[in-house]
Amino acid sequence: MKKIFFLGECMLELRAIDESTLNQSFAGDVYNSAVYLKRCFNSINSAIVTALGTDAISQKMRHCFVQEQLGTQLVFAHSDKVPGVYYIETDDQGERSFTYWRNDSAARKVIDFYNPTVIDELASGDMLFFSGISLAVIEPDTRAIFWQSIHTLKAAGVKVVFDPNYRARLWQSVEETKQQYALAFQCADITLPGVEDLHALYGVDSVEDVLAHLSDYDINEVVIKNGPESVLTMVDGQLQRHTITPVDNVVDTTSAGDAFNGVYLGARLSGLPVCEAVSKAAKAAAVVIQQPGAITAKAVFNQAMAD
Ligand code: ADP
Numbered sequence: 001m002k003k004i005f006f007l008g009e010c011m012l013e014l015r016a017i018d019e020s021t022l023n024q025s026f027a028g029d030v031y032n033s034a035v036y037l038k039r040c041f042n043s044i045n046s047a048i049v050t051a052l053g054t055d056a057i058s059q060k061m062r063h064c065f066v067q068e069q070l071g072t073q074l075v076f077a078h079s080d081k082v083p084g085v086y087y088i089e090t091d092d093q094g095e096r097s098f099t100y101w102r103n104d105s106a107a108r109k110v111i112d113f114y115n116p117t118v119i120d121e122l123a124s125g126d127m128l129f130f131s132g133i134s135l136a137v138i139e140p141d142t143r144a145i146f147w148q149s150i151h152t153l154k155a156a157g158v159k160v161v162f163d164p165n166y167r168a169r170l171w172q173s174v175e176e177t178k179q180q181y182a183l184a185f186q187c188a189d190i191t192l193p194g195v196e197d198l199h200a201l202y203g204v205d206s207v208e209d210v211l212a213h214l215s216d217y218d219i220n221e222v223v224i225k226n227g228p229e230s231v232l233t234m235v236d237g238q239l240q241r242h243t244i245t246p247v248d249n250v251v252d253t254t255s256a257g258d259a260f261n262g263v264y265l266g267a268r269l270s271g272l273p274v275c276e277a278v279s280k281a282a283k284a285a286a287v288v289i290q291q292p293g294a295i296t297a298k299a300v301f302n303q304a305m306a307d
Contacts, residue, residue: 002269003045004037004127005074006030008134009107010050010065011084011100012057013294022087026064027294029131029165032255033262035068035295036284039302041266047071049122051106051113053082058106074121076113081106096252100169102137111142111149119149123156126269127190129261131163132197135180136170143180150187162188163261166197177201185214190221190268192261195229207232211239223264223278225257231282235274242278247286255294260285 008030015023031048038046048070052058054077061083065072084102091097122128128150138146154160162184171177178201185191191214198204202213207224211234214222222234228246232239263284267277287304288296296304 001043001045003047003071003125004034004129004265004269005047005049005071005122005125006034007049007110007128007130009084009102009105009137010048010061011086011102011105012061014085014087015293016087016089025293025295026061027255029133029163029255029258030129031065032258032294033129033265034070035262036259036288036301037262037266038069039298040263040280040284040305041270042069044266044269045071046262046266047074047125049074049110049128051076051078051081051108051110053078053080053106055082057083074113074118076110078106078109081109083107096254105137108137108139109142111138111146114145114149119152122149122153123158125153125158127159127161127265128153129161129163129265130184131165132177132181132184133165133167133170135184136167136177147183147187154187154189159189160187161190161192161265163192163257164194164197164201165257166200168200174201185217185219188217188219190223190265191219192223192225192257192264194257195224195226221268221274223274225260227253227256231278233274233278238274240274242275242282244282245286247289250289252292253289256285256289258294259288 010026010028010031013025013027017023034046034048048065084105087099089097193210198210204210204213207226210224224232228244231242260281264277264281267280
């Protein structure tokens, strides 16, 4: 059975339904990817690496991981931290704004749980995925241990996958981000950047610019996303442009890239060629942006993918 680990943070998502009612769910970039991978490729072991607390919300979140059939062997319980929370508000024009409470979340402590047994379990995987958000969330004083573990895992044959997913407010400075991203690009076997994310950091404006920027690094599989525009891939030295059919009725673009990443990686782990992997990933992303929230209801998602 193929196995992929997704390292990062899942949060409690609160969404206003009306003046006095909040809808509660769980979301976070790596978690979203793990869910969509599992839904499309049930035979792959899709596992989360994170820290929760011992509180009621943490228990519900862990239960939700299990419901989605995700591996939880590396979901740790911190004795005195709790999960992060975010609140989504939509104004009269349909514009969304996000408020976060995540500065002291349990997930920031995940690297504190690393030990030789944890590294052995990670080394048993085929891939380890982390994002720019994962990098921003782990505490700066645990980064050295994180990077050391990445090198150990690469030596053990684990493929390292990185999506830059840049969130400025999670970083102290652009310099700090660039320094961490350079380390990530140096060790990545696969990267799945979006043009918008890298524009903010490196001034790139197109998929071609992103590819040129990444040519400084030795990354075997580069998959560049650009919203409804075409996806560019460079895999084993072969360049391909993949046409995306724009969705007319976009409801909520949250987790488009996450769904794309999860389904793309599931397809590649299943041995599908790049063009089929992109096509399936783009279909999943298109389904997700026609529904509200990061995680589309399972029945709705599965039905749309089967159509
Ligand atoms: P991110 O969420 O990482 O910023 P993008 O916005 O680039 O990612 O979108 C990821 C993928 O979602 C795209 O490559 C595409 O397949 C799909 N997608 C995004 N927006 C649209 C759209 N308007 N119509 C169709 N597909 C879209």
